Amino acid sequence: xxxxxxVVRVTSMSTARACCNDLVPIIALIVAFLASLPLGQSVNPQxxxxxxxxxxxxxxxxxxxxxxxxxxxxxxxxxxxxATPNIDRIAAEGMRFTQWYSGFHVCSPSRASMLTGRLPxxxxxxxxxxxxxxxxxxxxxxxxxxxxxxxxxxxxxGYRTLAVGKWHVGQRRQxxxxxxxxxxxxxxPYSVDMGNSAWAPIYGKLQAPLPLLHNETVVEQPVNLNTxxxxxxxxxxxFVNATTSARQPFLVYLAWSHVHVPNFVAPNYCNSSLRGRFxxxxxxxxxxxxxxxxxxxxxxxDKNTLVFFTSxxxxxxxxGLNGGSPGGFFEGKTTTxxxxxxVPGIARWPGRISAGVVSREVVATYDIFATIVSLAGARLxxxxxxxxxxxxxxxxxxQPSPHQCLFHYKGTPSSGLPPHPDDPKxxxxxxxxxxxxxxxxxxxxxxxxxxxxxxxxxVVTEEDVxxxxxxxxxTDECSLWLGSRPVIHSKPLLFNVEHDPSEFYPLTPHSEExxxxxxxxxxxxxxxxxxLVPVPxxxxxxxxFALRVCCSKPFCKCNPENYHPTEGxxxxxxxxxxxxxxxxxxxxxxFRV
Numbered sequence: 001x002x003x004x005x006x007v008v009r010v011t012s013m014s015t016a017r018a019c020c021n022d023l024v025p026i027i028a029l030i031v032a033f034l035a036s037l038p039l040g041q042s043v044n045p046q047x048x049x050x051x052x053x054x055x056x057x058x059x060x061x062x063x064x065x066x067x068x069x070x071x072x073x074x075x076x077x078x079x080x081x082x083a084t085p086n087i088d089r090i091a092a093e094g095m096r097f098t099q100w101y102s103g104f105h106v107c108s109p110s111r112a113s114m115l116t117g118r119l120p121x122x123x124x125x126x127x128x129x130x131x132x133x134x135x136x137x138x139x140x141x142x143x144x145x146x147x148x149x150x151x152x153x154x155x156x157x158g159y160r161t162l163a164v165g166k167w168h169v170g171q172r173r174q175x176x177x178x179x180x181x182x183x184x185x186x187x188x189p190y191s192v193d194m195g196n197s198a199w200a201p202i203y204g205k206l207q208a209p210l211p212l213l214h215n216e217t218v219v220e221q222p223v224n225l226n227t228x229x230x231x232x233x234x235x236x237x238x239f240v241n242a243t244t245s246a247r248q249p250f251l252v253y254l255a256w257s258h259v260h261v262p263n264f265v266a267p268n269y270c271n272s273s274l275r276g277r278f279x280x281x282x283x284x285x286x287x288x289x290x291x292x293x294x295x296x297x298x299x300x301x302d303k304n305t306l307v308f309f310t311s312x313x314x315x316x317x318x319x320g321l322n323g324g325s326p327g328g329f330f331e332g333k334t335t336t337x338x339x340x341x342x343v344p345g346i347a348r349w350p351g352r353i354s355a356g357v358v359s360r361e362v363v364a365t366y367d368i369f370a371t372i373v374s375l376a377g378a379r380l381x382x383x384x385x386x387x388x389x390x391x392x393x394x395x396x397x398x399q400p401s402p403h404q405c406l407f408h409y410k411g412t413p414s415s416g417l418p419p420h421p422d423d424p425k426x427x428x429x430x431x432x433x434x435x436x437x438x439x440x441x442x443x444x445x446x447x448x449x450x451x452x453x454x455x456x457x458x459v460v461t462e463e464d465v466x467x468x469x470x471x472x473x474x475t476d477e478c479s480l481w482l483g484s485r486p487v488i489h490s491k492p493l494l495f496n497v498e499h500d501p502s503e504f505y506p507l508t509p510h511s512e513e514x515x516x517x518x519x520x521x522x523x524x525x526x527x528x529x530x531x532l533v534p535v536p537x538x539x540x541x542x543x544x545f546a547l548r549v550c551c552s553k554p555f556c557k558c559n560p561e562n563y564h565p566t567e568g569x570x571x572x573x574x575x576x577x578x579x580x581x582x583x584x585x586x587x588x589x590x591f592r593v
Contacts (some may be wrong), residue, residue: 011279020369025435059306059349060240061251061372064289065114067107067166067191067260070315071342072327074079081274082282086290090344091447095357095395100345101364101406101432102313107191107336108134108364108539109409110312111255115149115180117369117380117388119407121427121532123147125169127411130425131443131486132139132334135170137194137207138547140386141182141538142170142336150369152181153378154251158221160243162244164232165255166191169550171536178215186214188223189549192257192264192389199262208548208556208589218551224562226262226569228257233288244301254292258285261322264357270570277570277588278322302350303450306375308345310365314339317446318483330454330503334445336408336430336438337454338503353395361401362432367391385531405433410441410486412540417532426488431525432497436517439493441486448484452492454503455484510540 028249072079076088076096103113109120109127120126127133135142151161163177165187170176177185177361188210191202195210203573209222236252243250257264263281265272273279289309296302317332317339326332333340345363347353370388373380380386387407393399413419413427429441444455460483483579492505494514507514550556 007470013460015487020379053135055211058249058376059304059352060249060301061159061376062292062305063251063253063255063306063368064292064307064309065111065165065255066253066309066311066344067257068287068313068316068324068333069282069311069344070258070324070326070332070339071329071344073259073315074344077274077327077344081209082166082279083273084282084286086260086286086293087309087344087346090289090293090307090348093355094307094346094348094349094353095359097345097347097359097361097363099362100310100343100410101362102311102341102343103339103364103366103411104132105313106132106134107166107312111167112143113152113366113387114312114368115143115169116147117146117150117366117386118374118384119366119387121408121412121417122385122535124412124535124538126409126427126539128537128542130414130427132362132409133413133539134176135168135190135539136543137190137538137549138543138545139172140541140544140547141536142172144174144536144538145174145179147180148381148384149180150372151177151251151253153381154371154376155181157185157376157378158253159249159376160239160246161251161253162203162236162239163187163253163255164235165253166257166260167255167582169400172547173216176213176216184215184239186232186257187212188228188257188508189213192225193262194223194259197223197225197262198262198266198565198569200562208550211549211551211556213230216550220557220562221549221558222560222562224565225257226565226567228264228267229284230289231268232256233291240296241299242302244299248379249376256285258282259324261316261319263322265570267567277407278320278324280570283325290432306349306352306372307347308368309344310368311343312365314341314343314466328502330446331436331444335443336410336439337442337444338497338501340445341408345393348378348393354398357398358396359398361394362403363391363394363401364388364403371395371592405431405521405528407431407528410443412537420528424488428525428529431521431528433517433521433524435496435498436521437495437497437503438518438521439489439495442486442493443481443484443486448464456487459484469593479524492518494521549568 008475020558071077074087075084076083076091097155102110104120105111110122112120112125116123133217150558155161161182163182163185167177168188168190171189195207197210211218212220212223212300241252258281260276263277269280269284273283281574296305313330314326315322329338329342331339367387370390374390389402407428409427409428410429413423414425415423419426430437430439448455448459494517495503551558
């Protein structure tokens, strides 16, 4: 809104009439000028550069979203052999969180949660069963059309919106970013391992080559991964340049394919890290983030841009050295232990967020939704439950977290929504209230191999998955079974995760500390579950081969030269075990989470 005030000093009625008559043409010019402005645009009477975005209380928004990055994969979080100077600088110039939680332990539900500000169980995206799941490359379902994203809300108050990179909440036209509030989309509609490429040529032989989309159109298939991340950066620059030149605020959601397997990198990043190919991929992403931030600075908009950096979930530890590090936390992706859901979290807005702050407040990725909607001057939807909270108080004033409790789902309750109290296969596996976290059900992805006592229960192998059709009903579900079988705890495991962030020392059930903490957690769980309403399970809709993303059927190979990129590639590092027995027998290899 225009912030000018016109003050006229009047000495007599005749003077007043003369002043009013003289002002008529001036007022008409002002009204005409205001009418020419885009809706919601602020005006700065001082001239600015291209950028110039004019001074406003409403920030531009840049969300930098890593894939499968663990809490311990950044040098600012203590990794000894990976260098992330650009992400570290964002943290040094803003606020770094030590208790930032993902909305879910795997890709699709986590992304749906951030986009909508809602736990994925509310949108039917928490998995086809109680152990979770993701959308496959031929999925029937997706993020429902009646879900409201932050992009659609910001677009409604004058923002230009761009999504770049991994989407993974539905590859069909009605589920793509352009159907969910984004003006433009450029990226891969699912995980980088869900299609054949030069870096993963042997994945599921019935899968289509990995596609690159612009809006709803396939522009390259298979995509040249060697140049992909650099092209993402170029798209962001072009969009930001056009948007700021038009004097509109922007929202950019930049979802990197790094560091999901396979760990592809451009040739100039090969062997750039002491950490091997995984470290190369992290450092390539960091360099490109530095390029984006330098560009924002060069056109004068970085000081009015709120930047978030985080990851969709913890590291995929079943991938061995091709996966990342949870730091000091236990386990990783596909689990509700801290290593699967506690992720890097950074926020930067010069002049509004104090530099060099380390926050130990408990927050979640889906808080991004409520925060940017509030700062943009939009309104939260009133017709649905929003789990995210506005973090403005935490970010700008160092106030306590607005959350009392966080609810960590492994999948969809088998008894439906709201779940029955005696559900034999509950979807809600853990709840954190204050310093205390209760595990109602646990399983492990890798640590059972080392005899860890927290991973009790029979180990599920690939052979079990192949021979027991009752064990799991879909490939995404099967991938989440590999590891230890779930253990339902009659007396929940309870940890003080502020004293014991590695979840190594459970409280004694007979102690007063255990009893009082559990009472509060059970009360919060009951109140939370009462807010759940039935919704269609989008992942249970399954998949259809005919729904594959394809530039030209039946072979979907419009750019076969990209199987042998002219610039060459590093030797891919990928364990053959994950593409053998199961992957060859399914239309989508099961390790697609």
